[in-house]
Amino acid sequence: NAGVMQNPRHLVRRRGQEARLRCSPMKGHSHVYWYRQLPEEGLKFMVYLQKENIIDESGMPKERFSAEFPKEGPSILRIQQVVRGDSAAYFCASLPGLADYNEQFFGPGTRLTVL
């Protein structure tokens, strides 16, 4: 049973470009969280998605950032017109369901560098 997969693992973008980060949850998991982590800091919640539904996007900036989790395919975190401050590690984690207050399964992360 493959774990949570994220790609790319490393992404370099120039200011103003778009960054697209992908997350494939564990098999059977229908809920995905996205987090952002700056060096030497903890995780900051960004968005919580169920397939075809955004449950909570309160941690995500209202501009330039969007997320989706389609019925088929991976969850996508999209950052438009990237700025240097977007440089960070972005992690996704998956869960089997909303009511399941158990562990989250993390992917290896995507490290975004904005030049």
Add this chain to the structure above:
Amino acid sequence: SQQGEEDPQALSIQEGENATMNCSYKTSINNLQWYRQNSGRGLVHLILIRSNEREKHSGRLRVTLDTSKKSSSLLITASRAADTASYFCATVPDSNYQLIWGAGTKLIIKP
């Protein structure tokens, strides 16, 4: 804002010694979880303790939870160099489904 706060921020001990990390939180919780992160890697779940539990063990790990003080501790006994990592606590509040994260404790085990 982050609910969990770990202390110390950094801890350096000799291999074989015990390592204790603490976590405090603010609101009532459903459960509290500890995760480990090796440098440059994703997070790995270590242990979950529910609000009605006071102590839990898993191998060399011992977690305690004091809901009256809103605090938890993670004890790693007989530490090994491979335990070097950052350790995070995360809480699931009663009224929410999110994990709320602390800033972590950086643990260094000297061989």
